[in-house]
Amino acid sequence: MWPQLAWICASPYLPYPNNEMIRTAPAVLALLAPTAFAVAQEPEAPKEPQSLTEALAGGRSWLNLNYRIESADLDNNLRDGLASTLRTALGYESAPFHGFRGLVEFEDVSAIGSQNYNSTTNGKGDYQVIADPLGTEVNQVFLGYDGIEGMDARLGRQEINLGNQRFVGAVGWRQNHQSFDAARVDWTADFGTTFNYAYLDTVNRIFGEDSSKGTERMNSHLFDIRHPFEGAGELAAYAYLLDFDTSVAASSTTVGARFSGDASLTDSMNLLYTVEYAQQQDAGDNPNDVSADYWLAELGLKFDWATFRIGNELLGGSGDTGDKFQTPLATLHKFNGFADVFLTTPDTGLNDTFITASGKLGPVACALTYHLFTSDSDSIDYGDEIDFTALYPITKRVKLGAKIARYMADEYRVDTNRAMGWINYRLL
Secondary structure, eight states: OHHHHHHHHHOTTSOOTTOOOOOOOHHHHHHHHHHHHHHOOOOOOOOOOSSHHHHHHTOEEEEEEEEEEEEEEESSSSBOEEEEEEEEEEEEEOOOBTTEEEEEEEEEEEEEEEEESBOSSSSOTTBOBOOOOOEEEEEEEEEEEOOSTTEEEEEEEEOOOOTTSSSSOOOTTSSSOOEEEEEEEEEEOTTSOEEEEEEEEEEEOTTOTTSTTSEEEEEEEEEEEEEEETTTEEEEEEEEEEOBSSOGGGOEEEEEEEEEEEEEEETTEEEEEEEEEEEEEEOTTOOSOOEEEEEEEEEEEEESSEEEEEEEEEEOBOSSTTOBOOOTTSOGGGSSOTTOTTSSOOTTOEEEEEEEEEEEETTEEEEEEEEEEEOSSTTOEEEEEEEEEEEEESSSSEEEEEEEEEEEESSSSOOEEEEEEEEEEEEO
8 A cells, every 4th residue: 555655655746735626537536435534523513602702603694686677568648657766785693692593684765866756655656657666674683502402593673584475475586575573493304394383463564664554563473384206396375364454455375385396207397386375364353245256277398498387376356345365464576466556456356367477588587477467256357467577697796687577457546567676786
């Protein structure tokens, strides 16, 4: 062994600090491998802070800037809207100390140039609505605990995103995010099942503190259980018990289940599938008699170069006042078209049939979606919509994006055009 090592050390083919090419033969590497593994040492695990001061000093900070310009052109008597706004989010989270940690995040929405739009709080009711009110507030501030293996608990103001955010989300598209004053516990068992529970005392909506609808008190409970099946997908079961103090017509009990996953068909093609069903009843002081269904069925094919999906989503509605399936805490912009025509479910329900094609054009990620909207009851053709999205990551920290949405009305609302462009910069 030692003569061999001596020969290696004398070899002119070994790399030197200034040599960019490694010309050592594979046999030499094979000879050195056992020795290298023998002396290799595992990196040391980060040390637990020994004091509160160390925990505070060892925390993390972030600064996120999101500039967006959005236009709204509707075929009605209101003037076209144009909003140019900058969202600044500044946050800090301490390192864990005996399992406890603290987090605080401030957000500010400021105008950059044009304010010719109805933000819902600026009094410009003669313009189209673009719900990005200006203001500064605390978006999140909570105490967390993860001292028990598999568990994460949070108490305080926090963003909550459950699943695909169809029922509960932070509305991350809008400049003022939605957050909750809540107590939440997430626990992942050794066998992979995740249990989520949250008690909601208040929802802090996207309209901001200056709006009468900006803060709503409630007495609500969220239950969400998820289990992955290797090679098949994930099964989720949920129960959302919403009881609003003021928006009582949105109080409801929703129970449902969802299964989604993918299966390999060939080396370069996967089958995507999702099926979901939920049933909603009135709850609390809701004056309406609600019994509405929700269901989603989606199939797709994923290739190396693109993904294609076709699906149908139904939010039931009988036509009677208030008897419709609602999702008042959802990230609504993400669903049923980017023109934001269906942020609330019509009394006759909503049947959304959609086709999506997505992929990359060079470094730019693109998606094109077509929606056909009809009613659940009374056979109404609402209209159709085309949405286009493009996202270009300039660097790891800087992303440039654009959206175009065109809703063509038939028997519901009016023609709606929205165009959006943004640049996001994340520092720290």
